Amino acid sequence: MNDNSGLDSAQLADSVIPASADPFALFDDWFSDAKNNEPNDPNAMALATATPDGAPSVRMVLLKGHGAKEGGFTFFTNSESRKGGEIRANMQASLLFHWKSLRRQIRIEGPLVEVTPERADAYFHSRAYKSQVGSAASDQSRPLDQRQDYLDRVTSLWAQHKAEGKVPRPPHWTGFTLKPERIEFWIDRDNRLHDRRLFTLEGAGDALSWSDTLLYP
Structure with missing residues (x-):
C-alpha cells in the first residue's frame, strides 16, 4: 500500500498546463499575468547565443514584440556587440523567461531572422x-x-x-525575431514535483503544426 501521507493534494494534482494549446496564446496568458504581478521588467528574458564552434554565452535583454503575427519573439541590439557577432555567425538562439513571483518559466528555442530596417528605425526612434x-x-x-x-x-x-x-539610427543597431521551434512551459511545485509541457513545431510549409507532451520534472 502506497504511503502518500507526506504529499498534499496540490502536489499530486494533474498538469495544469493545457494540452493541445496554442503556445503563442498560452504565452500571452502567462505574460499578461507577469505584467500584473512581476514587480520589475516582466519582459526581461535571458538570451543565449553561441559561436559557430559551440561556445555559449547568455545575457538579459528585453522582449519588444511577440506573437504569431509577429512571427516569434523580437528584441533589439547592437549587432557589433558580442551577442550581435555571435548571432551573425550562428543565427539561432534560445530564450528564458523566469517569473519568480509566479513560480513559472518559459524556454523558447529556434532560428533568428533580422527585422527590416524600417522596423529597426521605428523602434529606435520610439x-x-x-x-x-x-x-x-x-x-x-x-x-x-x-x-x-x-x-x-x-x-x-x-x-x-x-x-x-x-x-x-546607427546601421549596426537592429533587431532580431526568434522563430520558435520548441516552447517549454514550466510551473514550480513543492518537492520538485514540477509541471512541464513541451510544444514542438512539426511539419513543413503550410503543414506546420504544434505537437506537445508532458516532460518529467
Missing part, C-alpha cells in the same frame, strides 16, 4: 532621446579605456541632435 544617444554613442562590448571617453561621446551626440530630438 525610445527616449536619452536612450537613443546612449545607444548611438556606445561601441557595445568593446574595451573602454576610461568611462569619460564614453561620456564625452554622449555629450557630443546630445548637442548635435538635441534640436531635432532624435538621433539617426
Whole structure:
C-alpha cells in the first residue's frame, strides 16, 4: 500500500498546463499575468547565443514584440556587440523567461531572422532621446579605456541632435525575431514535483503544426 501521507493534494494534482494549446496564446496568458504581478521588467528574458564552434554565452535583454503575427519573439541590439557577432555567425538562439513571483518559466528555442530596417528605425526612434544617444554613442562590448571617453561621446551626440530630438539610427543597431521551434512551459511545485509541457513545431510549409507532451520534472 502506497504511503502518500507526506504529499498534499496540490502536489499530486494533474498538469495544469493545457494540452493541445496554442503556445503563442498560452504565452500571452502567462505574460499578461507577469505584467500584473512581476514587480520589475516582466519582459526581461535571458538570451543565449553561441559561436559557430559551440561556445555559449547568455545575457538579459528585453522582449519588444511577440506573437504569431509577429512571427516569434523580437528584441533589439547592437549587432557589433558580442551577442550581435555571435548571432551573425550562428543565427539561432534560445530564450528564458523566469517569473519568480509566479513560480513559472518559459524556454523558447529556434532560428533568428533580422527585422527590416524600417522596423529597426521605428523602434529606435520610439525610445527616449536619452536612450537613443546612449545607444548611438556606445561601441557595445568593446574595451573602454576610461568611462569619460564614453561620456564625452554622449555629450557630443546630445548637442548635435538635441534640436531635432532624435538621433539617426546607427546601421549596426537592429533587431532580431526568434522563430520558435520548441516552447517549454514550466510551473514550480513543492518537492520538485514540477509541471512541464513541451510544444514542438512539426511539419513543413503550410503543414506546420504544434505537437506537445508532458516532460518529467
